[in-house]
Every structure is written in C-alpha cells, then in structure tokens.
Amino acid sequence: MFIFRSVVGKLWLTIIGLVGVVLLILGFFLVNYMENYFAQATDQRENMKEVALKFSEEATTHMYNEQFYQLSNELLSFQDSRMLVISTDMKEMAIPRTNGSQLAEFHVSDFYTEAELKPVFAGQTIDKQINKSRTGRFDAGAEYLVVAVPLFNLEGGIVGATLLYQSLQSLEATQSYMLRLFVYVSIVGFLMTTFFAFFLFSQITRPLQQLKKAADFITHGEYGTRVPILSKDEIGELAKTFNHMGEKVQESIHALSQEKEHLSSILRSMTDAVITLDVNGSVMLSNPQGEKIVEEWSTIEWSDDEGEPRRFPKPDTALGDWGLMSFSNPNTLPIPVPLIPLFEAVVDESAEAATKLHVQNGVWSVAMTPLYSRDQVRGAVAVLRDVTEEERLDKLRKDFVANVSHELRTPISMLQGYSEALLDDIPSTPEERVELVQVIHDESLRMGRLVRDLLDLARMEAGHLELSFREVEIDSLVRRMHRKFAVLAKERGIALSVTLPEEPLILQRADEDRLEQVLTNLLDNAFRHTPAGARIALKAEACLSKDRPAIRIEIADEGQGIPAEDLPFIFERFYKADKARTRGSSGGTGLGLAIVKNIIDSHHGTVTVQSTWGQGSTFTICLPCEHK
DSSP, X not given: OGGGGSHHHHHHHHHHHHHHHHHHHHHHHHHHHHHHHHHHHHHHHHHHHHHHHXXXXXXXXXXXXXXXXXXXXXXXXXXXXXXXXXXTTSOBOOOOOOTTOOSOOOOGGGTXXXXXXXXXXXXXXXXXXXXXXXXXXXXXXXXXXXXXXXXXXXXXOEEEEEEEEEEEEOHHHHHHHXXXXXXXXXXXXXXXXXXXXXXXXXXXXXXXXXXXXXXXXXXXXXXXXXOOOOOSSHHHHHHHHHHHHHHHHHHHHHHHHHHHHHHHHHHHHOSSEEEEEETXXXXXXXXXXXXXXXXXXXXXXXXXXXXXXXXXXXXXXXXXXXXXHHTTSXXXXXXXXXXXXXXXXXXXXXXXXXXXXXXTTEEEEEEEEEEEETTEEEXXXXXXXXXXXXXXXXXXXXXXXXXXXXXXXXXHHHHHHHHHHXXXXXXXXXXXXXXXXXXXXXXXXXXXXXXXXXXXXXXXXXXXXXXXXXXXXXXXXXXXXXXXXXXXXXXXXXXXXXXXXXXXXXXEEEOHHHHHHHHHHXXXXXXXXXXXXXXXXXXXXXXXXXXXXXXXXXXXXXXXXXXXXXXXXXXXXXOOSOTTSOOOTTOOOSOHHHHHHHXXXXXXXXXXXXXXXXXXXXXXXXXXXXXX
C-alpha cells in the first residue's frame, strides 16, 4: 500500500499506535475506577439503612418535635438526602422545607404503596431504588435510593415508618456515560493527534519534497536548481549539503560542457571529415563533414570482387554478421563500405593505417587510428580528406606540361626542319620552296593561335577580360553560326541542322563576339570528332533557370563521345580526352573548352555536357536573359 511506502504514513501510524496504547492504559484504569464505584454504591445502600435506623431511634424520643426533623433534613441535605415520617395509616408528618437544599421534595406515595409498607409496619427494614421508569416526576437520568425502617414509640410499639431517600446516579447510566466519554475522548484524541502529526510531518516532509523536486530538476539538466534553507536542524544541514552538491555538479557539468563545446568546435571547424567507429563497425560519432560522407556513401550500391551488389560486409569478415548488427539500433549508421578493409586491418593489427580511396569521381585520403580501452581496441577514428582537387591539379599539371610540350614541340620541329631545308637549298624548284614556306607559315599561325588562346585564358582567369555588353538576338547568332559551318559540313558529309522557336530569343546584356567564339569552339570540336554521314544538331529555346527566364543552347553530335572518367576534367586547360589523336594543322590547342567555360561564367550562365562513349556528346549552355 502507498501509506506504507510514505514517510508521512509510517510516522502517522507510529504516533496513532502510541496514542492507542495510551488510550488502552487509560481504559484499564477507568475499568478499575468503575469497579470501585460499583463497590461504593453497594456500601452506600448499607450506610443508608444504618443512618435511617439511627434517625428512627432518635425520632422515637422526639416524636412530635418539628425542629428535630427540620434539623435532621438540614444535616441530610449535605449528603443529598431527605427524611420522611409517616404513620401506620399512611399519613405523612409535615416537615418544614430545608432552605438551600437542591434535592427535589417527594412524598411517601412517590416511593411506596401501602401494601409495600406493611412489612415495615411489621418491623422489617426495606430498601428500594427508584428511576425514571417508575415515575415521571424525576429528572432525566436521576435515580434515588429509598430506605424504610419502622418507627417505634417509647413503649416499643410501631406507630409508623421513617423513610430516607438519597439521589443516586444509576450504574448503567454511569457506565454508559463513561463509555461515551471514553469514545469521545478517543475520537478527539485521534483527530488532534492526526492534525498535529500531519502538521509536524509537513514541517519535515516539505523540505524533503523540495529536495526531491530539486533533484528531479537536476536530472533534467537544470543544474542551477537550489533549495531554500528554512531551519538549522538536520534537514537544514541536508539542504545546505544538497545545495553545495548542486554547485559542485554545476561546476563539473559546466567544465565538461566547455570541454565538449571546445572539442565540438574543433571538430566542426575542421574541413576534414572525422568518423568514430566502435569495435563492431558502427558509427558512434562524426562531425558534420563526416556525417555527410556516411549518409552519401550509404546510398551507393557497392559491388564485391565478383561483381555482385554489396552494401554490407560479408558474414565471414572480422565484423561478423554485420548487417543484422547495424539495424539492431536504428540510431546507429553503418560503416561506409570503402572503409571496411582499412578498418579491419586497423582492428586486427592494432596499428595506424592510411590509404587513398577513389569513390565515384572523388579521391579521399584516409588516415585511421585505433581507439583503446584498458589495452583493448574498442574502435577506431578515421580522418578523411577530400584530395580530389589536389589530384585534379596534379593531373592538370602533368597534362599541361605534356600538352604544352607536345603542342610546341611539333610546330617548332617542323619550323626547324623546313627552315634547315631552305637553308641547305634542298628544294630544287620554286614550287617546292613555296610549299615549305607555306608549312612554316601554317605552323607559325598555329603557334600564334596557341599563344593567343593562352593570353585570352589568362586574362579571363585574372578577371581582366574585356566584354562589350549589349542586347543580343540569339536566334540571329545561331542562324549565322549555321551558315558559317554549313560549307564545312557539306565538305565532310555531315548533316548540320538548326532548330529555333518562332518567337525571338533576346539577351538583354551579352557580348555577341564572345558568344560567337563560344559557339565556334563547340562546333569546331563537334566537327573534329564527328565522322562523315553523322549528324550535328544546333538548337536554341527559351527556358527557366532558378525561376528566372533564360535561353538554352544545345550542340549535339553523333561523334565518338567522351569517356566517363574524362568528363569532370574536359573544361580544364590543355585537357584532351582523345590523347592519341594526330595533332595536325587542324588539331586543337586543348584550351577551347576552358575558354568556353570562362566566357559563359562571365555571363552568369552555365555550361554542361552529357556524353556516352561511342554515342556522341551534347553540350548545353544556359544564359539568363537579364543580369541580376
């Protein structure tokens, strides 16, 4: 029951028990008192008989002395008694009333009948106890003890009777009264005990409840909660100690929070991704960069060495039946599949390890360190850094050196060779001389184009590109580009088509010459890689870009396409997807697409490419109609 689990209930039951014991002891003494009272009532009857006999003997000598009877009643009134005298013919002697007596005055007929007094007239002594049930004249609850003794004259003859009556309280009424009194006292005692007990308990339990409430607040993170100190007793000392404990806990939590916030700030500010793994391979903690990597890599379908789809480690790996473990707790994330071999090596060898991972189009440098708990490996911490840009720059550097060297070496070699031939007078005819001079001239033009493109690209990347903005009709520009390349398309047997809407396509601010350069570079690339009999489609239309009106231009060819691994780099300088093609006079410099991207960026537009190897490529340009 709840009352037995409460301090108040236990203390209340204890005090009630003590009060009950006290009342039992009081009842015991009360019973003894009532027994003594009964014994006194029995003795009183005999005493009344003796007093009645003595007054009857005295009345014999003072038979007709009214003063004697008056004095006798005055004496008897002190014992709450009164005397009556009657003759044998039932006539009552008139006795003056006693002044100040509180006892009711009765007559012989109120107590006895003539028949009841015959034994007295015969010389016997009788007694009788009268209560309310015998006569309505008596007060409620009052009882009277009546004693009748014979009255003798001087010669010894019975001339009447002397009656002595005394007010008594009946034994049953007394017992009932005492019982009611005991019950009332018990009830009042229990009520008062309960009232004062709960009043006292409230003084004790209120501080305890405040302590409990404060402890609940602290458990919910309100570490500044304090309890008022209302006394200097043990409870006050407890409250003081509790407040001191709360201060220490608050200081400790504050210190831990600062340390945690400091560590969290460091992790959040790191550009590297940090992932903490437990011994089973579940992600326990990560910074925002690490969480992003885990979420992104968890959506990728991985394949094992046999080409089968693989999302989780196999059951026979060091992680066991890892797939079931991961979903046992929905709040934990699984370890990314590319990290599994490195994680297994770190856990098994208890040593640091590092590697580079190629995930889709990105490159990641991973360093993993084991975590220890009592000399046991309890997990690992992995630090991942995106080195895609570094790899790309390194690749670009190598390709730049190779391409520039190749692009310059070929014309320089030809210039050197043909000039030496002219110096050595190898050509024998004027026609041969003219042919060699033409080759030298073409190669010099090619070198000029390379230098010009390099200068343009350098100015664009430095932000020094000069643009002449004005209103440009894109449909007119596209038609002009179609006419410009129509002859070349006919010569190479390539079908060149153009698709334009009926309504005009107008850019509010654009550099028409630079846009023509963009389309020229893209169409030149398309013709260079499209075989005879294939198609090149040029299309322009209105569209929406970021909920703003724009114009989309597409150049689609049916050439050899671009490999998927080269797509992220085709807009870089000197990057050529076809690294084995012959670089003749018609070959590109590797700077065309880089120039295209810079010009489009300067117009706040975008250029994208979609290509499948062996199926052709589609370049899409999106230009906003109005500048911000």
